[in-house]
Amino acid sequence: MAKIQDIRVIRSRPGGSWAIVKVITDQPGLWGIGSANDVHHAETVTTAIEQVIGPRLIGRDAAQIEDIWQSVYTAAYWRNGSILNTALGGIDMALWDIKGKEAGLPLYQLLGGKCRDAVPCYGHASGKDLEALAEDVQRWMEQGFPVVRCQLGAYGGGGFLDADSVSRPKNGRQMENVFDDEAYLENVPRMFTFLRERLGFGPKLTHDVHEHLKPHNAVTLSKLLEPHRLYFLEDVLPPEQIDWFRLIRAQCTTPQAMGELFVNPHEYVPLISERLIDYVRVRVSKAGGITPCRKIAALCEFYGVQTAFQEGGDNDPVNQAAAMHLDLASTSFGIQEENQFSEVERDAFPGAAVLAGGHLYPNDNPGLGVDIDEEKAASLYRDRAPSGTAQDRRADGSVVRP
Numbered sequence: 001m002a003k004i005q006d007i008r009v010i011r012s013r014p015g016g017s018w019a020i021v022k023v024i025t026d027q028p029g030l031w032g033i034g035s036a037n038d039v040h041h042a043e044t045v046t047t048a049i050e051q052v053i054g055p056r057l058i059g060r061d062a063a064q065i066e067d068i069w070q071s072v073y074t075a076a077y078w079r080n081g082s083i084l085n086t087a088l089g090g091i092d093m094a095l096w097d098i099k100g101k102e103a104g105l106p107l108y109q110l111l112g113g114k115c116r117d118a119v120p121c122y123g124h125a126s127g128k129d130l131e132a133l134a135e136d137v138q139r140w141m142e143q144g145f146p147v148v149r150c151q152l153g154a155y156g157g158g159g160f161l162d163a164d165s166v167s168r169p170k171n172g173r174q175m176e177n178v179f180d181d182e183a184y185l186e187n188v189p190r191m192f193t194f195l196r197e198r199l200g201f202g203p204k205l206t207h208d209v210h211e212h213l214k215p216h217n218a219v220t221l222s223k224l225l226e227p228h229r230l231y232f233l234e235d236v237l238p239p240e241q242i243d244w245f246r247l248i249r250a251q252c253t254t255p256q257a258m259g260e261l262f263v264n265p266h267e268y269v270p271l272i273s274e275r276l277i278d279y280v281r282v283r284v285s286k287a288g289g290i291t292p293c294r295k296i297a298a299l300c301e302f303y304g305v306q307t308a309f310q311e312g313g314d315n316d317p318v319n320q321a322a323a324m325h326l327d328l329a330s331t332s333f334g335i336q337e338e339n340q341f342s343e344v345e346r347d348a349f350p351g352a353a354v355l356a357g358g359h360l361y362p363n364d365n366p367g368l369g370v371d372i373d374e375e376k377a378a379s380l381y382r383d384r385a386p387s388g389t390a391q392d393r394r395a396d397g398s399v400v401r402p
C-alpha cells in the first residue's frame with residue numbers, strides 16, 4: 001500500500017499559472033502529478049493545496065481515490081468553489097496517475113480502455129476581417145482539424161464599435177471601443193453567411209460567444225445562426241443565466257456547448273439531464289479532476305449529451321493528458337479543444353500528448369503518461385503583473401460579462 005508522504009506544487013509559466021501538483025508516496029520512485037492550473041489565482045490554489053488540503057492527506061492510502069475525493073470535497077463544509085475544486089482536481093489527477101503507475105497501465109485502460117483510435121480536436125481560427133478568417137479556417141482544416149472554431153478577433157470580436165461613433169455619456173470614461181449586442185447580432189451571422197458561401201457546408205464550424213450577450217440576444221443569435229448549421233455554438237449565456245437555455249431549446253436547433261466556467265454540479269447536471277445543451281465544456285481540473293469528470297461523461301452517455309472538455313491557451317500538458325484519457329475511454333465524447341505548447345514547455349513535460357493532424361495521441365507510459373522536469377518547469381516561471389479585471393464595457397461604461 002502506497003501512503004501519501006508529501007504534496008507540493010511546482011509553478012511554471014509567467015505568473016506561475018501552471019500550478020502542477022506532485023503527490024509523493026512512501027514507495028520509492030512512486031509519485032503522481034496533476035494540474036491545478038489557474039491563470040488568475042494560482043497563488044491561492046497553491047496555498048490551498050500546500051497549506052490546507054495537502055497536510056490533511058499525509059499518511060492516507062493513495063489508492064483510495066474515491067474516498068479521498070469525497071472526504072476532501074466535503075471537508076471544507078462549504079464546497080464547489082473554483083479554488084478548492086481546482087486544488088482537489090489537481091490532487092485527484094495525481095492520484096489517478098499513481099494508480100496507473102502501480103497498475104503499469106495508461107490511464108485510459110483503467111477507465112475502460114480505448115473506444116476510439118485517437119482524440120479529434122477542434123482548432124481556433126480567427127481573423128480581423130472575413131477574408132483573413134476564411135484563410136485561417138482553411139489553414140486549420142489543411143492541418144487536419146476536423147472541427148474549427150471561427151472568431152472575428154478576440155473575445156467579443158464582431159461586437160465592438162468605435163467609442164467615438166456611438167452615443168456615450170458626456171462624463172464617459174476613456175475607451176477606444178465599446179461592446180454592442182446589436183452589432184454582434186449583425187456581424188456574427190454575416191460572418192457565417194460569408195464562410196458558408198466561401199467554404200460550403202462541409203466544414204464543421206463552431207463559434208464562441210464568451211458570454212458577452214444579454215440573454216434575450218443569446219436566444220436571437222441562436223436562431224439567426226440556425227441556417228448555418230453549426231457544429232456547436234459555445235457559451236452563448238453566462239453561468240448565471242443558464243435557465244435561458246430552455247427558451248433557446250424551444251425555438252431553434254443550433255447545438256449548444258457550455259460549461260468552461262462551471263464548477264458546481266447544480267450548473268451542469270440539470271443542463272445534461274434535461275438535454276438543454278449538446279456539449280458539456282467543463283475544464284477537468286476546475287470540475288474537481290478525473291473522478292467527477294468520468295461521472296459527468298457517464299451521465300452524458302445516458303442523456304445523449306457529449307463532452308468537449310475545455311483546453312485553450314492557458315492550460316497545461318497535464319490537464320490536457322487528463323482530458324485525453326477521459327476522451328479515449330468515454331463513449332459520450334464529442335470533440336476536444338486543442339492546445340499547443342512551445343518546445344521548451346514540451347521539454348519540461350516529457351511524455352506530453354502528441355497533437356498531429358488535428359488529433360491527440362497518447363503514449364504507452366503508465367498513468368497520465370506525462371511527467372514533469374521540475375527544474376525546467378520552474379525555469380519557465382516569470383513574474384507577471386496581477387491579472388486584470390473585466391475589460392469589455394458597453395457604451396454607458398458598464399461591464400460586459402464574463
Ligand code: CO
Nearest residue numbers: 208234235260
Ligand atoms: Co469558450
